[in-house]
Amino acid sequence: MTLVRPELIVFDLDGTLVDSAPDLAYSLDTLLAELGRAPAGVERVRGWIGNGVAMLVKRGLTFEMWPEGEPEGFAEALPRFMAIYADNLCERSKLYPGVLEGIRALKAEGYKLACLTNKHSDFTEPLLEKLGVAQELDYIGCGNQFEKHKPHPEPLLKTAERFGVRPEHCLMVGDSENDVEAARAAGYAIVCLPYGYRRCADAQDLKADALIDSIADLPGLLVKQAA
Template sequence: MRLRKPKLVLIDLDGTLVDSVPDLAYCVDEMMKALGRAPWGEETVRGWVGNGVDRLVMRALTNTLWDDPEDDEFEAAHPIFMKLYAENTSGRSCLYAGVVEGIDYLKGEGLKVGCVTNKAAAFTVPLLKAMGIYEKFDIVVSGDTTPKKKPDPMPLLHAANQLGVKAENCLMVGDSMHDVEAARNAGFQVVCVPYGYNHGVDIREAGPDAVIDSLAELKNLLK
């Protein structure tokens, strides 16, 4: 399948550009230990990542995807996690294969490229810089840049408006159903990778326009 060639490509961070689970899992487990509870391990935490750190902390406390812990329980755990993650944002994380090649292709074609994530800017910018790709983006929209996060279309439309590109000329690249929903609501084309954080559900079920095994395959999709 070929897509309309966009003028702006927005790319999700966690699970699309960067495998950040090793750092997140370390912080979850150290938080649990600090609370006097058993750690979960990286494999379990991998199934919880994808909806921001607040929800990740809730999942660690409840061992469910969407149940909320008691307020006092969350209030005790949250600052512990935030301190740990501020100190351990990128040391164990890594770029997925094909990321640099894919971004460099887009830039070489004269396209504008942005990163749109639900991760707070305090973590987003250091992570992108540590991975050596921060300077490649024309815009970075973090989870606290706009009043609403994905799956709301606001962050995507904010990026498009800031760069002066109409929605029909934009493409979202992500790994989760929230990326697909946000793109659809914004009027973007949407492509997904199958290796990210979608809680064990095949991303094809969300109905993206295409699924590619790595960002390096964008050059074949957009020709």
Template sequence: MTTQSFAAQMVLIDLDGTLIDTAPDLAGAANHVLQSLGRPPAPMPVIRGFIGNGVRELMRRALAIEAEPTEAEVDAAMPEFSAYYGAHLTAHSVVYPGVEEALQELHAQGRKLVCITNKAGQFTEPLLERLGLCNYFDLVLSGDSLPRKKPDPLPLTHAAAHFGLSPERGLLVGDSINDTQAARAAGMPVVAVSYGYRGDMPLADLAADVVIDTLPQLLPLLR
């Protein structure tokens, strides 16, 4: 285990692939739309690689398996995707092992906790609520909460300003290149989880400060 440590007064944590394994229900919604269009369903590993840039991009990439869709085709698919996903938000999605105990401890230490995701707000808060995580967070920033989302640094700098902190007093925990790029651009340290959704990208290419295998492994790194 690394000897590196972080003086983080604020811990920002990604949602899909970091806190919650949402891939089964996202895949279910995307495949529902594909099948309604008479197309074959996409395999789970393929859909898993599409997660991280919001549901519209996920649906666009699922449609593009057969042929690159027009914006109008993506527009037409989204109401059905959103309705199905909203109705099956937690059918198969689960909190990753150790997440809740880590959040409890971070909360008890008095650190500001932020859930920072590219997921649309209409899904973020119900998901956190239904899976019992929402009360741990002092701030929730979804993909449509601000004009720009990760990998833009805006959500990170916004969260820091919200709590009157400089970005270097925060720490971002995530699973994808969107997270590490946003943190670097914001001047914030970043820890990557070894699980989650990063497509075919090797873990080393995320270039995080530290890699952890479970969220509780974050706790000894904080001072």
């Protein structure tokens, strides 16, 4: 897909704007310790992020990527995890280098900007506010606001509709297989970053329309593509 000037740019959150794995891992490991279980550790948790809090807790309870049904103790563990994480949203999480610089440059150039995440709004909005990004965005869409979650295209399609923009005039910026799958299904262009929480070893394997080292590089990429 050719990257023409998009009418809307949609960013993923975890692994794209914010390295949230340290706080998610801390919260999950605190829960597991309370249950008398071994910790998952931050590196394992990085590979578990992207399918919402409920799935993260299921993975922590089973150490399986795609656990079937509800593990024993899940109903009690989920609200406890959410309480722990609510107290640790931004203790260790940080913006990736170039995020604020890139978003502000795009905003100054008149782009409409949104963030779409499977994370609950109770966590997403406070996190983005604390990191100074919320006020730079035109819309923040969270997992509890949609019936389907990424990689299903519904959040992307409904966000394009919200802005009155055709999907083929939208760009997704992400870091993982989920983001690429969602973008392709919705008809968005997709740009990926080499960091984040993908499962494949090499970002080239994501087969995005373009790779950039930092969101600060996105304005220049869009200018180059439009030339």
